[in-house]
Each structure stands twice: as C-alpha cells, then as structure tokens.
Amino acid sequence: GTRKEAHLLKILFGLAGFKAAELHGDLTQAQRLD
Known part of the structure; x- marks a missing residue:
C-alpha cells in the first residue's frame, strides 16, 4: 500500500x-585545502 x-x-x-x-563535505574539505 501507500x-x-x-x-x-x-x-x-x-x-x-x-x-x-x-559530497558537500568533500567540497568543503577541498575548499579548506585551497
């Protein structure tokens, strides 16, 4: 059923x-590395 x-x-x-x-965590980590 529903x-x-x-x-x-x-x-x-x-x-x-x-x-x-x-994915968002990976992006923030990459930004921190920069």
Missing part, C-alpha cells in the same frame, strides 16, 4: 541526503 511506498521513499530520500552531505 504506507509501504512512503516508507521506501523515506529511506531513498534519506540515503540521497547522506550522499549529498558526503
């Missing part, structure tokens, strides 16, 4: 958020 789909979306968005945070 509840299961919403749960999956929450997980996917959560993983995407973590990946985005990692």
Whole structure:
C-alpha cells in the first residue's frame, strides 16, 4: 500500500541526503585545502 511506498521513499530520500552531505563535505574539505 501507500504506507509501504512512503516508507521506501523515506529511506531513498534519506540515503540521497547522506550522499549529498558526503559530497558537500568533500567540497568543503577541498575548499579548506585551497
């Protein structure tokens, strides 16, 4: 049902958020090195 789909979306968005945070962290580290 929709509840299961919403749960999956929450997980996917959560993983995407973590990946985005990692990319942002890499960018800030690169800026610090400069």
